[in-house]
Amino acid sequence: MILLLAYCAVLLSFVSGLLALLMNQRHALLALCQTCFKKFPGSRNQCRAFVFGNLDEQRFPVFLRQAVFVILGLSGLFAVLAGLSVLVSKDVITDQIGLGLPWLPWHVRFDGLSGFFFLIIGIAVGAVSLYGPGYVSGYQESRHPFAVLGLFTGLFVAGMLLVLLADDAFMFMIAWELMSVASYFLVAFQHENAANRRAAFLYLLMAEVGALAIILGFGVLASFADGFTFDALRESHLSATWASIAFGLALLGFGMKAGIVPVHVWLPEAHPVAPSHISALMSGVMLKVALYGLIRFSFDLLADIQWQWGVVLLILGTVSALGGILYAMVQANLKRLLAYSSVENIGIIFMVLGLAMIFMDNGHPQLAALGFLAALFHAFNHALFKNLLFLGAGILHHQTHELNIDMMGGLIKKMPQTSLLFLIGCMSISSLPLFNGFVSEWLAFQTALQADVLDNGVLRSLIPVAAAALALTAALAAACFVKVFGLIFLGQSRSQHSEKAREVADKTMLAGPMLLAALCFLIGIFPGLVINLINSVSEQLLGQTMPNDSALGWLWLAPVSAQQASYSPALVLIGALIAGCVSFWYLRRDPVLKTMRRAAPWDCGFGGLTPRMQYSSNAFSMPIRRIFAKVWLIDERIDKDMQGAMDQDVAAVHYHIDIQDHSWPLLYQPIGHGINTLAKQVGRIQTGNIRTYLGYSFVTLVLMLWVIS
Amino acid sequence: MNIELQDIYTQAILSMAALVGLTSFLMLGQSRLLRLIFVFAFQGLLLTMTTMVAAYSTDNQHLYISAVLTLALKVVFIPWMLRREVLKMNLHRDIQALSNQTTLMLGGASLMVFSYYVLHPIVQTTSPVMLNALAVSLSVVLLGMLLMISHRQAIAHVVGFMSIENGLFFAAIVATNGMPMVVELGVAFDVLVAAVLFGIFFFHIRTSIDSLDVDLLNRLHEVDEQGARHDKNRSAVINPHTADYEVNR
Amino acid sequence: MIAAYLVLVIPFLGIILFALSGHKTDTGRINIRLNAVTLLATLWLAVNVLDAGTLLSANKAILVDSFNVYLIVLTAFVGLTTSIFSSPYMAHEKELGKLTDQRLKLYYSMYQGFMLAMYLVLTTNNMGVMWVAMEGATLATVLLVSLYRTPESIEAAWKYFILCGVGIAQALFGTILLYYAAAQLGDIGDDALLWSVLYQQAANLNPEILKIAFVFLLIGYGTKIGLVPLHNWLPDAHSEGPTPMSAILSGLLLNDALYAVVRNKMLVDGATHSPIAGHLMMGFGLLSFLVGALFLHRQKDIKRLFSYSSIEHMGLMTFAFGIGGPMATFAALLHMTVHSLTKSAIFVTVGHAAQVAGTQNMSKIRGLIKTQPRIGWGLLIGTIAIAGFPPFGVFTSEFLVLLATMHSYPWLTLPLLLGIGIAFAGLFRHIQPMVYGDKPEGQMPVKANLLPVMIHLGLVLWLGLAIPGFLANWFSQATLLISGSTPL
């Protein structure tokens, strides 16, 4: 039954994709319906009117778009239901589908871990499908056919869901690559821009390399097992070295998809160019699927965790978290910034997962469960708020046709609802108390603080350092999102577009973000809801749950014991409400003082503020750029146009800044260069002269004969 | 192995083998096309004689047929065709300078030794005669290839190609008393068609490059002449920040 | 058995028919029909084999077992779809004034000639005849390569002719050695070249001779497979000939050459009991794979690009056969099928793409999706499939090859992995700009029949998702035959 729900989710997403293909087949449909009605003349007139009304030339595209997204939304709903029911029932359901290799049908397994990620996907897909119809209506059908977008969106979602269901390496890889390829087409959807094509190429290339690494990881396991099913792979007892090799390969593969530094570079290229609801799915959900893969691979298949892996994850996670947020800080393109911020959040998740591994191998399964919980919880939260922010960015793009935050400003008055939703997203991602992001970071800190129980001195001193890096990350994230919100919504409009922007007319477009924002807040106040679900995951996977001290009641979060740490967001909310209301009412008790006087702000006597006087994105991040100057490759130039006698007067000043990632010159350019050089060298063997070719043949023959005798 | 202990048939075959090997050497060192073709025809004749001897000694009917085929194709038709081409193209006066003839001959000689070396392991299971015959035919094959590598005229290539066929044929006759009939016929047919095709190609090549020098056929290659242009673009492959990776744009 | 003869007779009649009657406008359609009839005959043959198992004709001249039966059907199928493509394509070429009636006559009769050679290679039980047919295939196609009579095409044809001729001559030497080895057993007589006999006697053959024979056979047929460094003719011939011919060369000829090598390898393995033949194949395969992948990066001509991709894939198959375990063999058999289907589909779209842009120069082909969406998408999806992305069948076989390598030779996975990555990048850096982007000036849609492409890619997709039972059965029986055990 539960599995049926899951299958429904997958099938519906397929169906939505296929339905989108009908976009260009209106005439065929029309003909089909006419013959149908001729055959069954008894059909009701209303039904007929409905069908033909929707097949009307004007109406049809709108109708089809809505239908596609409704079905996609249903798929999301089924995914949520399936996920919840498997989490609540704590079942493990297995099945086989008659596809795949002759001796290896697709094995399906639906357990708590899959269920939890089903839940994440379901929520995100649900929100996206509420938002979708309004957003895609902005595309011109002739330039950007909906059939392509809808088809690959459906396939993308189906691929992600299938990855979670897979119980053998072969099906896993098929689903995994389906997800990659479908999202590649989505990234390349608006392929007129060279930037999009580049990004798509880079994305697919890295997806391919990552997938190969994963296959090899499975290969290592499979060469010690008989078969590719996960059951068989679980039984392959590897030596420590081989297990580490397998883990390293899996980490490379899944890390590439998840966007771990230094293999994160596709992320900031691909996310900005994809349609926003796709970026939301990619960033919010697909990265989580990569996380799922890593968890499945290491905690489930390898099972015998080694603490060294944890250290690797911890270090990589820390670097990614810090690197991600620092790079995000200096971006002016909103979606690029969000993409880098995804790198940061994935870094945090990996960091905590690393902690869990360290505790696991050092004989503290309870603490491992805590770290595991923090990681999964943060994954869940990140899916919520990153989705929210990407959808918000989509709305902004839809309304202002801009993604450069230096071109926005003052939108809070023009788009009050969007701004509120976006603010909630910013607050969640900055991990401010009362919102969900804070809870998972709090749990992460709590995990790190348990380092004292470890015997290894190096680990004990390493973990607090990582925790401090986490603190720095969180603070920088707050700075970054102050910049984002402040520059986009506050101040004065910086461009014509944002001056003319209006709130979205189609309110369903706001429904998706609204759902996510509500969840952000709800989970922030009642984290127990999700934590209970994750506990059933870790019970299945690790055999341990977080020792939540129930003595304090369900409103409380006491991960280790009430003595050590506790947090009750609900009580904090009550306190905040009391404090806020009291001060508010007390200070405004005098009706005369209630009114505020509006006046022009102080302009230093220069006669009016102009939007250009405001701090820009680069100006805002300038102190941080100065402080962490080594982190980026910065090319900063100030050109002055001189005029007048002796060219002494400055007519205009041009400021250029170009910020690059270190990983390009250090990692990717040498590889690209190397391959091109190699190809050039290899090209030399093909001289064009037939005598040389005969010579090759001759030498090969002689050499082979010599070898053989 | 003592040659005087072998029967007359074997002695004859061995002599033929030696002669065939010798003709291959002669061809390798030959720089005049007409002589080359003549030596090739002579090799074909030797082959025919070998076939006859084999046919006679084993009383194998179908070897006679193949002897006739060889005679017709390799001694008459192909040399005639090649000779006609040479005369038509006025190539018979050209002396193609073989840059290092001595090295070439030494190389050929070492190839012969090499053939013996390669085939040596089979001597345990077979007679030394066979070893000789096979080694000679292998060296004829290899020498034919060497001929093609060292000569630039398309005509010489055809001769080399056909002499490789001769080597194979020799092996087939001596070692196994010929192949099954159907195969022999098939091979002969292939050789015939190949010869015709060569004729067609001489015509095409001549009309296209006005020469039969195969070194001039070098338009299709992968060597980079304009290295600089690629250098400029090479780091652009996957770097989205520099220029456009679509190199050819 | 009649079916087997039919398969050979129909193309033979086709040659004669086309050679005698001059070119007419409906020759293309007749060609399609002939191929369709042949396909039916092969299907009949396949049903026979499915019912009765291995077929051996009374005079032992024809052998159809589970290894070649699917290749025969595949040959007929690709032959048919390519002829469907070639009919409007060649008509268009004629309209452009590139071809005359005389040459079209040559084209169609040689098309059938090539098909005949292919069927003969596959069905014959006689290793000598196999060689003859293989050489015949070269002879049939060499004039097709130079069909356009441009200096480049003549150069390509000459190289094709000479290199393949010399190469295949070495295979004949190998065959003679094989015959010699068999003849030593005595009392076999003319049957000594029959594969069925040789296979039974394999254990008694002289291993030393067979080793040497295998070197010659591998180098000989390897030239036709396009193994580096014997591959040099391949990109030239593919890029200069008419596109349908590139499709059948890549899709069929290379496969059949590999088939010949594997047949011989089975004998050699039976005699030597050492993995030496496998190791040689692995070495050549890996080298071809890597070099082919690297060459992809430097191409300017679209057909050259895909011919290097063929080299790369043939390298992978050779490598997989070389590994020799049941999983690798199964993978290689599957890869032969899916590669042939995918590559011929790609060549079909490539041909149309080149017609759309009026050039084979990739830097001039742009914005195909905007110009003619079906061609653009066909090319893109075909490339995705050939690059080994699931759910297409190429992925399945590459997956299995990788895992088999991991199992037997873990360290070789590294170059393999590298090769796949490099090849993918090499393909996509060229394909993407061609299919995407805005439509350039003056690029007009052409009349194209993309049904073959859809059918091929659909089949490849199907094979990627699930391998139908009868095919799986053949594959596993062939695997049993080749490697001695089945993966099932």
Added chain:
Amino acid sequence: MNGLIAAIQTLLFVALAPLLAGWLKVCKCRLQNRKAPPLLQPYRDLIKLTHKQPVVAGQASWIFTKAPYIIFSATMLAASVVPLFAVDLPTSASADVIVMVGFFAFARFFLALAGLDIGTAFGGMGSSREMTISSLAEPAMLMAVFTLAMTASTTNLSIAITHVLNEGLVLRPSFLFALFALILVAVAETGRIPIDNPATHLELTMIHEAMILEYSGRHLALIEWASQLKLMIYGVLIANIFLPWGIAENFSVEALGYGLLAILAKLAVLAVLLALSETLVAKMRLFRVQEYLSFAYLLGLLGMLSHIILEASR
């Protein structure tokens, strides 16, 4: 009973914060040979501001007008979890020290947004600098706090202080480092010299003042009050974590009274020290701040490491 004490503590915090600010000003003036304003001057300022009609920039949005309430509430919540004169605080359980840092972040978030809301150059400048400095200060602060948390193996402030208290006088090198780190952070976070100077409005150097330049009336009062409260919270943290003696451990009247007196005395002394340092030290350039803060971070790290290596080694 506990809840009542917690409420009283919080109210006392709020009530006493201006007094601390006044005392600080008095000390500073004395040290600088100036005539000091009355001790209660901050209260008078606050009262005066609350009775004025606020003037708000024309383009201000709701963020600008609501931010002061949010900032004040958040700071007050932070104050409510810090034991002032008695431990065993129930609010400490519902929000531990990490949450307290979170409250500060919350307040700062809105303060920075408010700075950006009007769209003046000053507001942006202030916000940018504030966020930069705080993002450097926060990890340093957490390092210091973690040293305590790991020693007491809890992040609950109340329990941690009890732990230190019960342990008696133990000289821990880690605490020494942590104390210094926390002092440095406190100076930075509360905008004192050498990081910022609350007394000036010098355009190029101001940070905190730049953000609140447009505030007036009750809004300004709330923000000023909140920053005084923040200063006091840091003072109490330093005093009660590192020198907890005197704090009430039970709720008898005399214990509470002693506790109150003790904390007042400690704060008074701390204020004198702060005034002294402000008098002696010159303000730093903005881009030397990171050196200062990374020094603080280093101290925190050293504290942590010395805890792990010297004190908890096994």
